[in-house]
Amino acid sequence: MASDEPFGYRLWRYDGAPGELIPLLQSAQDHFGYIPRRAIQHIAGVTGIPESSVYGVITFYNQFRLQPMGKHVIRTCVGTACHVSGSRMLIDAIQDELGIEVGGTTRDGLFTLFTVACLGCCSLAPVMMVNNETHGRLTPASVRRILRGIRRAEERGAAERGARPTP
Amino acid sequence: MKKIVVGMGTCGLSAGAQAVKDRLAALAETHPEAATVGITGCIGMCYREPLVEIREGDVRVIYGGVDPRRAEEIFQRHVLDGEILEEHVIWMRDANGVESGSEMDFLRHQRRIVLRNCGCIDPESIAEYEATGGYEALRKALLEMTPEEIVAEVKASGLRGRGGAGFPTGLKWSFAASQPGPVKYVVCNADEGDPGAFMDRSVLEGDPHSVLEGMIVCSRAIGAHAGYIYCRAEYPLAIRRLQIALEAARERGYLGKDILGSGHAFDVKIKQGAGAFVCGEETALFASIEGERGMPRIRPPFPAEKGLWRKPTNNNNVETYANIPWILTNGAKAYAAFGTEKSRGTKVFALAGKVVRGGLAEVPMGMPIRDLVFQVGGGIKEGRAFKAVQMGGPSGGCIPASLGDTTVDFESIPATGAIMGSGGMVVLDDATCMVEIARFFLDFTQAESCGKCTFCRIGTLRMLEILERITRGEGKPEDLDTLRTLAARIKEASLCGLGQTAPNPVLTTMRYFLDEYEAHIYDKKCPAKSCIALVDFVIDPARCTGCTLCAKQCPVGAISGKPKEVHVIDPAVCVRCGKCLSSCNFGAIYKA
Ligand SMILES: Cc1cc2nc3c(=O)[nH]c(=O)nc-3n(C[C@H](O)[C@H](O)[C@H](O)COP(=O)(O)O)c2cc1C
Numbered sequence: 226m227a228s229d230e231p232f233g234y235r236l237w238r239y240d241g242a243p244g245e246l247i248p249l250l251q252s253a254q255d256h257f258g259y260i261p262r263r264a265i266q267h268i269a270g271v272t273g274i275p276e277s278s279v280y281g282v283i284t285f286y287n288q289f290r291l292q293p294m295g296k297h298v299i300r301t302c303v304g305t306a307c308h309v310s311g312s313r314m315l316i317d318a319i320q321d322e323l324g325i326e327v328g329g330t331t332r333d334g335l336f337t338l339f340t341v342a343c344l345g346c347c348s349l350a351p352v353m354m355v356n357n358e359t360h361g362r363l364t365p366a367s368v369r370r371i372l373r374g375i376r377r378a379e380e381r382g383a384a385e386r387g388a389r390p391t392p
Numbered sequence: 393m394k395k396i397v398v399g400m401g402t403c404g405l406s407a408g409a410q411a412v413k414d415r416l417a418a419l420a421e422t423h424p425e426a427a428t429v430g431i432t433g434c435i436g437m438c439y440r441e442p443l444v445e446i447r448e449g450d451v452r453v454i455y456g457g458v459d460p461r462r463a464e465e466i467f468q469r470h471v472l473d474g475e476i477l478e479e480h481v482i483w484m485r486d487a488n489g490v491e492s493g494s495e496m497d498f499l500r501h502q503r504r505i506v507l508r509n510c511g512c513i514d515p516e517s518i519a520e521y522e523a524t525g526g527y528e529a530l531r532k533a534l535l536e537m538t539p540e541e542i543v544a545e546v547k548a549s550g551l552r553g554r555g556g557a558g559f560p561t562g563l564k565w566s567f568a569a570s571q572p573g574p575v576k577y578v579v580c581n582a583d584e585g586d587p588g589a590f591m592d593r594s595v596l597e598g599d600p601h602s603v604l605e606g607m608i609v610c611s612r613a614i615g616a617h618a619g620y621i622y623c624r625a626e627y628p629l630a631i632r633r634l635q636i637a638l639e640a641a642r643e644r645g646y647l648g649k650d651i652l653g654s655g656h657a658f659d660v661k662i663k664q665g666a667g668a669f670v671c672g673e674e675t676a677l678f679a680s681i682e683g684e685r686g687m688p689r690i691r692p693p694f695p696a697e698k699g700l701w702r703k704p705t706n707n708n709n710v711e712t713y714a715n716i717p718w719i720l721t722n723g724a725k726a727y728a729a730f731g732t733e734k735s736r737g738t739k740v741f742a743l744a745g746k747v748v749r750g751g752l753a754e755v756p757m758g759m760p761i762r763d764l765v766f767q768v769g770g771g772i773k774e775g776r777a778f779k780a781v782q783m784g785g786p787s788g789g790c791i792p793a794s795l796g797d798t799t800v801d802f803e804s805i806p807a808t809g810a811i812m813g814s815g816g817m818v819v820l821d822d823a824t825c826m827v828e829i830a831r832f833f834l835d836f837t838q839a840e841s842c843g844k845c846t847f848c849r850i851g852t853l854r855m856l857e858i859l860e861r862i863t864r865g866e867g868k869p870e871d872l873d874t875l876r877t878l879a880a881r882i883k884e885a886s887l888c889g890l891g892q893t894a895p896n897p898v899l900t901t902m903r904y905f906l907d908e909y910e911a912h913i914y915d916k917k918c919p920a921k922s923c924i925a926l927v928d929f930v931i932d933p934a935r936c937t938g939c940t941l942c943a944k945q946c947p948v949g950a951i952s953g954k955p956k957e958v959h960v961i962d963p964a965v966c967v968r969c970g971k972c973l974s975s976c977n978f979g980a981i982y983k984a
Contacts, residue, residue: 243682243683243701244663244681244682244683245683246683246684247663247664247666247680247683248663248664250666251625251664251666281685282683282684282685285668285685285686285842286666286667286668286686287666287667287668288625288665288666288667289666303587304587304588305587305588305744305745305782305785305816305818305832305833306587306588306744306745306750306818308587308832309745309746309818309820309824309829310745314970314973314974315974317970317971317974318974318975321945321971321974321975341626342585342587342626342669342836343586343587343588343589343590343626344402344406344626345402345403345590345593345626345627346402346403346406346438347438347588347590347742347744347745347750347818348403348438348439348441348744348750348751349403349406349407349438350744350745350750352406359405359406361406361407364979365973365974365975365976366976366977
């Protein structure tokens with residue numbers, strides 16, 4: 226995947242081939258965690274595609290973010306199998322536990338909550354991913370336990386560093 | 393010498409296969425004389441992952457639900473001491489070819505053509521693919537057949553596209569073949585956007601070379617020299633395995649300037665999708681490969697004439713391509729022997745929802761839905777009642793249990809108002825509200841509408857608002873007619889399949905479950921007790937521990953009770969927000 230390929234390298238390697246806008250945006254997002262304004266300007270400059278069109282492509286696709294994400298990214302699956310197994314209740318529990326809405330980031334910058342259309346682990350429904358780890362057969366209670374576990378680990382880490390968690 | 397094989401598809405990995413494999417690899421290192429450890433893709437029994445198979449000669453034993461501790465036990469007792477741990481075997485075949493095991497039924501009713509190698513070979517090894525006869529079809533196509541003969545063979549097989557519409561594949565190839573060159577494209581649609589479908593992912597993760605081989609054969613048949621696989625970015629493992637496969641195929645000379653000395657040149661690029669359902673529609677997919685917003689284009693011109701970069705293009709689904717090598721190797725006749733008169737061959741289904749054995753199953757076309765749910769899928773979870781299957785994702789519809797004898801093929805399924813779709817089959821039980829399911833799919837298509845056509849963009853939103861109202865208990869008698877009218881308009885006035893099919897989930901549920909709509913609208917009741925605005929929340933005294941958590945969560949103070957004593961909810965005060973239900977740690981709150 227493009228993640229081990231620095232954004233600058235991609236840009237530098239850009240040879241004017243048509244159709245490279247989306248891969249360029251993907252590598253910018255892999256690099257920065259979101260697509261910052263200066264990346265848009267930069268990509269527009271190099272490719273000659275107007276900034277407005279670049280922005281149009283970014284907002285068309287669900288994958289692209291214009292805001293930085295939290296340290297831990299939660300993706301709850303809302304595919305059909307998860308939906309009929311109660312994913313709505315999981316989302317309610319997460320929103321309640323973290324005090325954020327879907328798409329939002331907690332004020333301490335620890336968590337961002339997204340939904341995804343299908344993670345393809347339908348037989349483990351309902352499922353969520355926290356960063357790259359998949360958790361299956363969840364209940365509202367087990368979701369809260371997982372989130373509290375992460376928060377506790379963060380607080381311990383922060384206490385050891387003698388500082389509060391930084392966003 | 394035994395061979396230990398760990399199932400490492402996404403389903404296996406999310407169930408913990410990596411730790412199991414690491415444990416086994418460490419053990420094998422200390423006993424190099426006893427066994428080697430390899431990997432394979434998904435065999436389809438996702439519900440029993442992680443899976444570990446031990447092979448010795450012709451004997452195959454598969455264990456299910458393996459964790460690192462069980463893996464150690466299997467290594468000690470089976471690999472080293474030669475004892476089979478009967479109680480954990482889910483499927484096995486002994487030296488006489490006799491099959492047994494608790495999950496034998498799941499495999500017994502299947503006929504695996506597309507999935508022939510999934511769960512058997514190491515998807516990262518081209519040598520293992522070749523050992524099963526891989527790339528023989530390509531050799532035959534390039535060195536023994538003319539392009540016309542290839543097209544004729546695919547036509548004769550009766551293969552129809554597996555991406556949803558079921559268009560005859562041979563005919564499609566002949567259109568692109570008849571276009572003037574020299575620049576043409578072969579595209580593989582691996583966008584798989586239907587929530588609840590994961591067939592293509594499993595094929596790409598478990599047997600990427602079969603798809604690649606199908607594409608190369610196609611390139612020869614239509615005279616194309618460049619190809620693209622458009623794969624959704626949510627499938628990182630599939631993309632990685634495809635990349636490995638592409639490199640190996642180039643090294644072996646199956647891709648490149650002069651493939652197998654035939655003079656034919658072809659190479660393939662992978663393009664990652666960026667998360668837009670409509671990009672599964674082929675003209676939107678082309679726009680996306682070209683780096684634009686993925687919006688569908690007007691047809692005609694059809695892709696065969698002006699597709700990607702406005703050049704003649706053949707686009708097929710992953711599963712369609714994966715059938716091709718088998719057809720060329722075994723002959724069109726052998727393929728056409730499976731299935732029904734108009735729907736030949738097999739179809740892979742992703743069984744999910746309230747079914748006992750959720751996973752991937754490939755069955756001959758023409759199998760009744762009921763057999764798929766009960767014989768292959770093992771019936772309904774928790775012994776509940778079979779209510780319906782949802783087929784075809786957001787473009788499809790719900791087929792009620794009373795039509796369970798309907799066979800899966802391109803004629804019978806559309807007759808019910810649903811579609812075959814790409815193969816997602818979500819099984820629904822009596823606790824599923826059909827109005828809510830219709831709302832769920834419309835919510836999806838509404839959000840995924842690209843906005844080009846007014847009726848699709850705004851009509852679906854109006855339908856969604858009505859369905860939301862009905863599930864909140866605020867439905868009006870005229871809503872049903874309004875839904876029907878809107879549905880007809882949207883179907884008529886949309887450019888692509890997204891809008892043309894978006895109303896299907898609503899129309900089929902209204903057709904078969906009108907009583908549920910009426911109960912919501914007139915009686916303000918949800919018969920399945922699913923819509924929270926229309927049910928009462930009740931605390932089960934046997935389970936309540938009096939922890940007070942629900943009372944603290946309740947925003948309107950509807951819950952009373954002393955600490956350590958059973959609590960009660962006052963339905964007159966309750967606003968049915970569901971907070972208590974999701975906060976209870978003891979499962980003591982239920983809907984009535
Ligand atoms: C909204 C929409 C989404 C689609 N998504 C997919 C998809 O994810 N995968 C796919 O193969 N075909 C999808 N299709 C169908 C394609 O347009 C096209 O018919 C198909 O890829 C052709 O391949 P086939 O002939 O092998 O079936 C979709 C169509 C529509 C209208």
